[in-house]
Amino acid sequence: MRADGRPLTEPTDHPSSPGTALVVGASLAGLMTALTLSRAGVHVTLLERSDDTGRTGAALQVPDGLLERITGLPASQVPQPLAPGIQTWFAVHDALRAAIETNPIIELHQNTTVRKVGQDGQSAWVLTSDKQRITADLVIGADGHRSTVRRHIAPDHPDATFAGYVIWIGIADESAIGARRWPRDVAFLGDNDHTLLGYPLPGAEGSREPGSRRLGWAWYDSSRNGLLRSTGSVSGSVVRHSLMPAGIPSGTFRELAAQARELFPSPWKDAILDSIERRAVIGTPIAEYVPVRLATGRVAIVGDAAHVPTPMTGSGFAESLHDAEAIADAITDFGTTSTALHSYENARLRSARNLVQSGQGFSRSFARRAA
Numbered sequence: 001m002r003a004d005g006r007p008l009t010e011p012t013d014h015p016s017s018p019g020t021a022l023v024v025g026a027s028l029a030g031l032m033t034a035l036t037l038s039r040a041g042v043h044v045t046l047l048e049r050s051d052d053t054g055r056t057g058a059a060l061q062v063p064d065g066l067l068e069r070i071t072g073l074p075a076s077q078v079p080q081p082l083a084p085g086i087q088t089w090f091a092v093h094d095a096l097r098a099a100i101e102t103n104p105i106i107e108l109h110q111n112t113t114v115r116k117v118g119q120d121g122q123s124a125w126v127l128t129s130d131k132q133r134i135t136a137d138l139v140i141g142a143d144g145h146r147s148t149v150r151r152h153i154a155p156d157h158p159d160a161t162f163a164g165y166v167i168w169i170g171i172a173d174e175s176a177i178g179a180r181r182w183p184r185d186v187a188f189l190g191d192n193d194h195t196l197l198g199y200p201l202p203g204a205e206g207s208r209e210p211g212s213r214r215l216g217w218a219w220y221d222s223s224r225n226g227l228l229r230s231t232g233s234v235s236g237s238v239v240r241h242s243l244m245p246a247g248i249p250s251g252t253f254r255e256l257a258a259q260a261r262e263l264f265p266s267p268w269k270d271a272i273l274d275s276i277e278r279r280a281v282i283g284t285p286i287a288e289y290v291p292v293r294l295a296t297g298r299v300a301i302v303g304d305a306a307h308v309p310t311p312m313t314g315s316g317f318a319e320s321l322h323d324a325e326a327i328a329d330a331i332t333d334f335g336t337t338s339t340a341l342h343s344y345e346n347a348r349l350r351s352a353r354n355l356v357q358s359g360q361g362f363s364r365s366f367a368r369r370a371a
């Protein structure tokens with residue numbers, strides 16, 4: 001069913017449309033891909049397993065005119081404009097969702113989990129957990145680092161691999177930390193086992209006025225692999241889930257607070273301590289995936305389903321945007337066909353592999369220090 005209770009239907013083609021696509025996963029890569037495909041005239045059904053995709057609050061570098069670029073709309077018609085520069089994951093997500101909601105040829109179905117993907121020469125389909133089969137010309141997997149669609153494309157290489165460290169993430173309000181000097185730029189701090197990436201952010205309403213801004217922080221920590229394994233967050237070489245605040249032991253919060261006092265200067269230390277006090281911290285074990293394929297026949301993958309770099313590359317989001325644009329360009333040239341997806345793979349595979357490999361040097365040396 002749709003979020004609004006209407007039954008789940010297949011995307012309907014129109015005589016003037018190049019065809020139909022199912023996009024699995026309505027987070028940033030899925031939302032951007034749905035928008036670029038619709039700009040190319042494709043009728044899209046987006047399938048999302050959760051009703052709230054609230055991710056880890058990473059900060060993302062937003063290029064100038066992002067919404068205009070992917071929707072093809074003039075700035076005056078973009079429903080929720082997004083300023084260029086560093087933005088929170090949530091700000092980017094909300095702006096993309098607003099663009100989806102006013103788009104007449106994109107249908108979003110939440111609470112819909114895809115279990116399996118199939119195809120023949122004429123079409124591709126998904127099977128959902130409530131046993132519905134939905135068919136379209138193409139299926140695009142934007143279902144993240146533990147992608148189900150990837151299993152169809154690369155059954156011999158289906159899993160991203162744990163990189164050997166966790167990132168603790170939080171955001172603090174300027175009013176709560178009362179910084180005397182506000183940082184102008186991204187900061188890199190830390191010692192051998194701990195690297196901190198700090199970034200100044202606008203306020204929740206996009207304001208950059210003093211008093212209403214925020215500080216985001218991402219703390220790379222290679223000393224907590226025992227905790228990740230004992231909580232089941234990492235099992236073998238596979239990352240299973242993030243550590244949400246309720247699953248982080250009080251003792252770990254106390255240790256993090258003590259280490260933050262010792263390792264980091266103000267205002268970053270204050271932002272971390274404020275987040276810890278509010279229990280507003282998420283720990284994400286980092287995974288990496290170097291793709292061997294991006295498409296098979298009428299099924300393709302984009303975003304973290306296709307390539308998972310360490311966030312240290314700062315490029316997962318930009319790379320997802322390139323995927324979304326490349327797949328729409330290929331469909332503009334070849335229609336909703338397997339030829340288009342083959343052309344997409346040719347355009348993107350080398351760059352996606354290079355991106356992930358560029359971060360593996362950092363991951364290997366950072367994780368090794370903890371081994």
Ligand SMILES: Cc1cc2nc3c(=O)[nH]c(=O)nc-3n(C[C@H](O)[C@H](O)[C@H](O)COP(=O)(O)OP(=O)(O)OC[C@H]3O[C@@H](n4cnc5c(N)ncnc54)[C@H](O)[C@@H]3O)c2cc1C
Nearest residue numbers: 025027028029049058114143144303304311314315316317
């Ligand atoms: C801790 C962290 C920090 C990061 N920092 C940065 C950064 O600084 N800069 C940067 O550029 N990038 C960063 N990234 C990466 C960036 O956030 C992602 O590359 C980008 O958001 C694209 O993600 P995605 O949409 O492909 O995947 P996801 O955000 O994982 O979304 C996948 C979606 O698919 C849904 N889904 C999964 N399986 C199914 C299924 N079977 N059926 C239906 N729906 C399904 C999920 O619910 C989810 O909504 C970071 C990532 C992490 C984890």
